[in-house]
Amino acid sequence: MTTPRDAAPSRRVRANGDGTVYQRKDGRWEAAGYVLAPGNTRKRVRVYGTTRKEALAKLTEKIAASNRGLPIAAADSTVGAYVTYWLDSVAVHHLRENTHTRYATCIRLHLIPGLGAKKVARLTARDVRTFLDQLRTTCQCCAQERDADRQCCCAIGQCCGKTLSPLTVTYVHSVLKSALEHAVREDELPRNVARNVKTTSPRPRRFQPLTTTEARQLLRVAGADRLHALYELALRTGLRKGELLGLHWEDLDLDSGTASIHRSLQRTRTGGLTTLHTKTRASERRIALPTECINSLKSHRERQEEERNATKVGWKDSGLIFTTPTGGPLDPANMTRRFGRLLERAGLRRIRFHDLRHSTATLLLEQGVELVVVKELLGHAHIGVTAGVYAHVRLRLQRQAIDTLGDALGAGDDDPDSPPAAVVVR
Structure with a gap:
C-alpha cells in the first residue's frame, strides 16, 4: 500500500524565483514569473505556449535577460x-x-x-x-x-x-x-x-536628373578639379556619396577594371567621421569600372603621391582614395559644399549630390540598359525599388515603344518590309 509521501506529486516543484508553469482550461500552457522592469522595479509577466516546454522556454528567456540587467516592459507600461x-x-x-x-x-x-x-x-x-x-x-x-x-x-x-x-x-x-x-x-x-491603420503613401520625392548635355558639361568643368576622379565615378557608376568617400585603394583592381563596394564613410554623433558597412547587404557589390574612371583614378593616385611627398610629416595615411590635401577623410558635408561650387562654375542648375546617382540610372535606362543591370549597379535590395524610383523613365520608354509600334502598325498593307502573315511572333 502506498503512502501519501510515496505518491508522485501532481505537479513539478520549481525552485524559488523560476516562476510557475500550468495548463489553462483552454488547453494552452501559461508560464508566469517576476522580471526586471523599467524604473528598477520587478513585474510579473505571463507568456503562453501550445506545450509546457514552449511556455517554459519563453519564461526562461525573459528571466535570463532580466538577470543580465535588461528590463522588460510589461503590457501595463505606457x-x-x-x-x-x-x-x-x-x-x-x-x-x-x-x-x-x-x-x-x-x-x-x-x-x-x-x-x-x-x-x-x-x-x-x-x-x-x-x-x-x-x-x-x-x-x-x-x-x-x-x-x-x-x-x-x-x-x-x-x-x-x-x-x-x-x-x-x-x-x-x-x-x-x-x-x-x-x-x-x-x-x-x-x-x-x-x-x-493604413496611411496614404507619400509621393516620391521629385528629382530632375542631369541631361546628357548637362552631364558632359559637368565632367568637362570637373576635369580641372582636384577631385575630378570622384565626380567621374559618381556620374558613371552611380555610387552613393558615402560609398565614394569610403573607398580605399585596396578596394580597386585597376588592372581588371573592377571595384569592391563594402563600406561607407559617415559622420556620427559619437564617433565623428566613421567607416561603416554599406547601407544594406545588397549594397555590398563588385562593379565594373569604365575606362574613363580607370584613367582618372590613375591620375588621381599620381596627384595624391605628389601631395604626400609635399606634406611629408603631416600626412595622414588613411588608405582612402579621396582625401583632404593632408590625407585625412573628406567630410560628407564639405563634399556637398564643394559640389555646389562646382555646379556654379559649370553654370548648371542647383541639384543635390545624390542626384548624380539618379542621373546615372536615368541615362542608363534611356540608353536601353536592362532594369536588372541598373539594379545591380546601384546596389538596390530589390528590383522593385529601382522600378519605383525610376517610374518616370519607364513611362517615357513606354511612350517611345508605343510610338514605335504605332509607326509599324500605320504602315500600308503593301509595304515590302511588312512581315508575312504566317510568321508567329514569340
Missing part, C-alpha cells in the same frame, strides 16, 4: 515607457547609429508627446489614427512650443501652419509599428494595432 525601452534595449543592437538617432528624435518629438501617456495594452487603432491625423494638421511650432521663446507664430496669434510632411508622418507611423511589433513577438500584446 507607450512612452515602452518605446523608450524598445529603442534603448532592443533596436539599438541592429540599427545604424544615425538611424538610431533619427528614431530617438521621432520618439522624443512626436510619439511621447502624442501617445506617451496611454497604456500599451489599451492602445487602439482609433488612438493611432487620431494621433496621425493630429500630426498632419497641427502646427509643429505650437505643438513643440518653439514659438514661446521667440514670440512668434501662435505665441502672437499668427499661426504659421507649419505641419509635418506626409513622408515624416509615415516615418513616425513606421517607428511605432516596429516598437509594437516587438511587443507582439514578446507576447506582451495579442496584435499590433498600428498595423491596422
